[in-house]
Amino acid sequence: xxxxxxxxxxxxxxxxxxxxxxxxxxxxxxxxxxxxxxxxxxxxxxxxxxxxxxxxxxxxxxxxxxxxxxxxxxxxxxxxxxxxxxxxxxxxxxxxxxxxxxxxxxxxxxxxxxxxxxxxxxxxxxxxxxxxxxxxxxxxxxxxxxxxxxxxxxxxxxxxxxxxxxxxxxxxxxxxxxxxxxxxxxxxxxxxxxxxxxxxxxxxxxxxxxxxxxxxxxxxxxxxxxxxxxxxxxxxxxxxxxxxxxxxxxxxxxxxxxxxxxxxxxxxxxxxxxxxxxxxxxxxxxxxxxxxxxxxxxxxxxxxxxxxxxxxxxxxxxxxxxxxxxxxxxxxxxxxxxxxxxxxxxxxxx
Amino acid sequence: xxxxxxxxxxxxxxxxxxxxxxxxxxxxxxxxxxxxxxxxxxxxxxxxxxxxxxxxxxxxxxxxxxxxxxxxxxxxxxxxxxxxxxxxxxxxxxxxxxxxxxxxxxxxxxxxxxxxxxxxxxxxxxxxxxxxxxxxxxxxxxxxxxxxxxxxxxxxxxxxxxxxxxxxxxxxxxxxxxxxxxxxxxxxxxxxxxxxxxxxxxxxxxxxxxxxxxxxxxxxxxxxxxxxxxxxxxxxxxxxxxxxxxxxxxxxxxxxxxxxxxxxxxxxxxxxxxxxxxxxxxxxxxxxxxxxxxxxx
Numbered sequence: 001x002x003x004x005x006x007x008x009x010x011x012x013x014x015x016x017x018x019x020x021x022x023x024x025x026x027x028x029x030x031x032x033x034x035x036x037x038x039x040x041x042x043x044x045x046x047x048x049x050x051x052x053x054x055x056x057x058x059x060x061x062x063x064x065x066x067x068x069x070x071x072x073x074x075x076x077x078x079x080x081x082x083x084x085x086x087x088x089x090x091x092x093x094x095x096x097x098x099x100x101x102x103x104x105x106x107x108x109x110x111x112x113x114x115x116x117x118x119x120x121x122x123x124x125x126x127x128x129x130x131x132x133x134x135x136x137x138x139x140x141x142x143x144x145x146x147x148x149x150x151x152x153x154x155x156x157x158x159x160x161x162x163x164x165x166x167x168x169x170x171x172x173x174x175x176x177x178x179x180x181x182x183x184x185x186x187x188x189x190x191x192x193x194x195x196x197x198x199x200x201x202x203x204x205x206x207x208x209x210x211x212x213x214x215x216x217x218x219x220x221x222x223x224x225x226x227x228x229x230x231x232x233x234x235x236x237x238x239x240x241x242x243x244x245x246x247x248x249x250x251x252x253x254x255x256x257x258x259x260x261x262x263x264x265x266x267x268x269x270x271x272x273x274x275x276x277x278x279x280x281x282x283x284x285x286x287x288x289x290x291x292x293x294x295x296x297x298x299x300x301x302x303x304x305x306x307x308x309x310x311x312x313x314x315x316x317x318x319x320x321x322x323x324x325x326x327x328x329x330x331x332x333x334x335x336x337x338x339x340x341x342x343x344x345x346x347x348x349x350x
Numbered sequence: 351x352x353x354x355x356x357x358x359x360x361x362x363x364x365x366x367x368x369x370x371x372x373x374x375x376x377x378x379x380x381x382x383x384x385x386x387x388x389x390x391x392x393x394x395x396x397x398x399x400x401x402x403x404x405x406x407x408x409x410x411x412x413x414x415x416x417x418x419x420x421x422x423x424x425x426x427x428x429x430x431x432x433x434x435x436x437x438x439x440x441x442x443x444x445x446x447x448x449x450x451x452x453x454x455x456x457x458x459x460x461x462x463x464x465x466x467x468x469x470x471x472x473x474x475x476x477x478x479x480x481x482x483x484x485x486x487x488x489x490x491x492x493x494x495x496x497x498x499x500x501x502x503x504x505x506x507x508x509x510x511x512x513x514x515x516x517x518x519x520x521x522x523x524x525x526x527x528x529x530x531x532x533x534x535x536x537x538x539x540x541x542x543x544x545x546x547x548x549x550x551x552x553x554x555x556x557x558x559x560x561x562x563x564x565x566x567x568x569x570x571x572x573x574x575x576x577x578x579x580x581x582x583x584x585x586x587x588x589x590x591x592x593x594x595x596x597x598x599x600x601x602x603x604x605x606x607x608x609x610x611x612x613x614x615x616x617x618x619x620x621x622x623x624x625x626x627x628x629x630x631x632x633x634x635x636x637x638x639x640x641x642x643x644x645x646x647x
Contacts, residue, residue, distance in 0.1 A: 053450040123633040126640060130393055130449040131632055134583055138628040141576065145622030260461060267454065301469075308462025315455045316443045 013186070020178045027174035031246055033289045034181035038188045038239040039262070040269035040281035042232040045192070047267065048275030049201060050228050051208030052125065056136025057236050058263035059143050060117060062256035064109035064237030065244035066153055069161040071108045072101035072245075083154040095165035102245065109241030110234050117233035121226035128211075137259065144257030159250040177246045184242055188235045189282075195231065196278055204228055205276075260304075264311065265292075272314055274323025283322055360491040365609040371498040373605025375567075377598045378505040379560045379578055380585035381512070382553035388591045389529040389549045390445050395456040396436075397582055398575030399463040400554050404429050404561025405570040406471050409478045412565075418478035421562035422504055426555035433554025437547045445546060460575060467572040478565045501563035508559050512552075513594060525549055529592070577621050584628045587635065 020027045039061065046054045073082045077091040093101065120139075127135055153159050164173040195201060203224050206214040215221050240256070250256050257263075265288065273284020295306045318325075326333070379401055386392055394400075407428055408421025440459060444452045482496035516522035527535040528545045536542050564570060585604055589596030604627075611623040 053453075123636065124629075126636040127632055130453060131587075131635075133450055133453050134393065134580075135629055135632040138580055138625040138632075141580070142622050142625030142629065145625060146619060149616070149618035149622065260464075264457065264461070271454075302465075304461055304465035308458045308460075308465065311458030311461065312440055312455050315451055315458065316440065319447075319451060 060113035060236035064240030068105035068109035068241030113237035148252035274321030369606030373602030377601025382556035398578030400557035404558030405565035408562035412478035429558030
């Protein structure tokens with residue numbers, strides 16, 4: 001790592017730490033941005049690096065959301081009565097209870113999806129190509145439909161997460177959740193960056209490029225695929241837990257297992273930025289968030305129409321994403337050695 | 351969970367008959383899916399939304415006082431052109447590319463259609479009442495709406511017409527040739543671009559028929575498309591591409607499974623059980639295939 005990138009990282013870190021105080025009105029939006037970046041980056045481990053295009057990471061996100069809230073409530077109060085009364089009316093968390101519950105909930109929200117990913121990984125990751133994509137799509141929707149029928153987590157009427165305790169009001173709540181999600185983002189970035197410098201990434205890329213050959217070279221591909229999926233599940237669950245607290249209300253198909261929104265968003269963000277790169281999903285998520293907020297604000301009601309058109313346009317005309325485009329334009333910046341004469345000759349040939 | 355199903359045979363018969371009639375409809379949609387998958391190598395996530403759109407056409411005719419059964423004729427004609435338009439705008443740009451690109455692009459179309467239908471027709475669950483009455487069987491213990499029998503009958507007629515058309519007509523031959531080997535077909539003078547467009551149009555028309563029938567027999571709702579896609583995908587992978595009797599059989603099997611899931615688990619788990627079944631079938635298929643691979647080793 002050279003000096004310039006250190007300056008970049010420290011600059012981003014400092015910006016992230018002071019951002020809620022510079023833009024106090026946008027704290028919630030910034031927190032959501034952090035969560036979106038986490039989701040896009042972890043999707044990229046599957047879709048970009050491993051070549052397994054999944055719609056199913058929403059499963060871990062929703063699972064984390066329900067688990068975090070359930071643990072946070074269940075540690076101190078009976079869960080069934082909480083959901084029946086619609087939440088906050090009967091029981092009130094004291095501040096210490098709230099934070100303890102949140103901490104325990106986030107741990108559970110991160111760990112359990114990881115275990116789930118490990119358990120179902122062996123069965124699901126053996127599927128190839130479009131079978132895998134459709135299977136994970138089915139998994140996400142099935143989880144949404146089934147959780148919508150379970151009484152103890154609110155069934156169809158939803159689940160109110162514990163409200164933030166009455167200290168410091170809305171400002172403190174925004175800051176708390178912002179730093180929580182920013183922390184998750186930093187954690188994810190460090191972990192993913194560390195992974196990408198190891199042999200693990202090369203193995204994932206080998207699986208993407210040709211799985212049979214990778215197997216023939218003596219790589220136990222299944223082991224690495226499952227590990228990759230478990231890493232994704234860990235951070236997706238964590239992000240879901242934080243998002244549940246931030247939104248304050250969990251609905252099975254509209255918030256938690258929202259394949260139509262979040263499940264597609266993570267794919268779209270990674271593709272928009274450029275899959276298979278470290279920075280692509282981050283840039284893609286940031287751009288997408290600005291675009292989405294603009295559309296959600298100015299074209300209210302038409303947002304899904306815009307989303308549908310956006311998906312089609314990006315997928316057809318822009319499948320390599322921003323980083324892919326930059327890479328084609330400035331290959332030197334990406335560490336590719338370019339023979340100038342050869343390049344000119346190719347340009348002339350075209 | 352209630353085990354009424356096992357105590358009263360009439361409920362079992364009711365579920366089986368309902369499932370069979372429903373499954374024939376599923377098979378019709380799945381046949382369209384198999385057609386485009388085999389010919390163009392595309393998985394169309396918007397399949398279910400085309401079905402729902404076809405249903406709304408029949409529903410609109412009903413609103414304007416025309417008997418919704420005529421939707422079976424009108425809806426496929428309109429849907430054929432909708433299909434051609436979708437092909438010209440989007441699908442022809444993703445035909446030769448990675449399968450995931452086509453899945454994602456059609457997912458975009460699906461979201462677009464969902465929302466447009468929501469604007470155009472409202473978010474209510476609607477039903478085009480055909481006024482066909484019901485048939486009672488087994489001492490009035492089993493109730494079969496005539497509309498279901500009508501829809502199964504019409505689906506079978508359309509399926510037979512399509513099979514004959516694919517066997518006999520020039521376009522049908524061209525479509526089958528393209529499915530076998532697009533490049534060779536092109537060399538021998540088949541305009542594959544036209545064939546692709548026609549295939550997608552025929553698929554959309556089939557969806558239109560199925561949709562019109564669904565709006566008569568069941569209910570339609572703008573967001574109900576995805577389950578139909580998943581069902582037809584499931585039927586196709588169970589039956590295999592180009593296996594029409596298999597598509598019909600597995601369609602009916604799925605219908606019966608759904609009715610039983612509805613009775614045993616409850617209606618709220620119906621869609622969930624369909625999606626879970628998909629996952630289970632894929633996983634089963636994966637282990638079956640991996641045994642084969644091991645054998646090769």
